[in-house]
Amino acid sequence: MATKALIVIDVQNDFCPGGALAVDEGDQVVPVINQLMGQFDHVILTQDWHTADHSSFASQHPGKAPFENIEMAYGSQTLWPDHCVQGSHGADFHPELNLMPAELIIRKGFRTEIDSYSAFFENDHVTPTGLTGYLRERGLSELTFVGLATDFCVAYSALDAVGQGFSARVLLEACRGIDLMGSMETMIGKMKAAGVDLI
């Protein structure tokens, strides 16, 4: 039985050059991911999907600027430029990403009060997205993560995957990072320590 799944994180216009929270070379992962999809029987996409007044937006916090940190009820939260607003062009998948093989699109960050980097849990690390149940019920246990951004949504997803008992690998050539104050090094270190296979 095929137990492998490719999980494509947030390959959306706002994370690509020209977007509101552009990741350097973010669009370059698209052809690599399209090619990879052919090697997997199961493809799952995630989509960052924020309300217009989302609490992770610096614009909602007077006096605060993007990339500053604040304390939320659930812990520390980085503030971002407005991005991936529900229904906006920026929230759409990159136009060249092949959506056809996707059997599930999981949206996250759609509650105003709480952000969600991981595909598995919101940033309180307890509210589930439902992905664990989906994967378990379908017998998908070997997970490969690709997409944007390496040091945020990809890393938190891979770490939670291991925590949930899945095997997790990250194909770095199909990822690009934001690298905010050393976050790339920090999150690569955390993934290694947790047993995520970095390729």
Ligand code: VGL
């Ligand atoms: C992401 C910051 C805010 C990501 C999403 O996809 O890595 N990063 N929202």
Ligand code: ZN
């Ligand atoms: Zn976001």
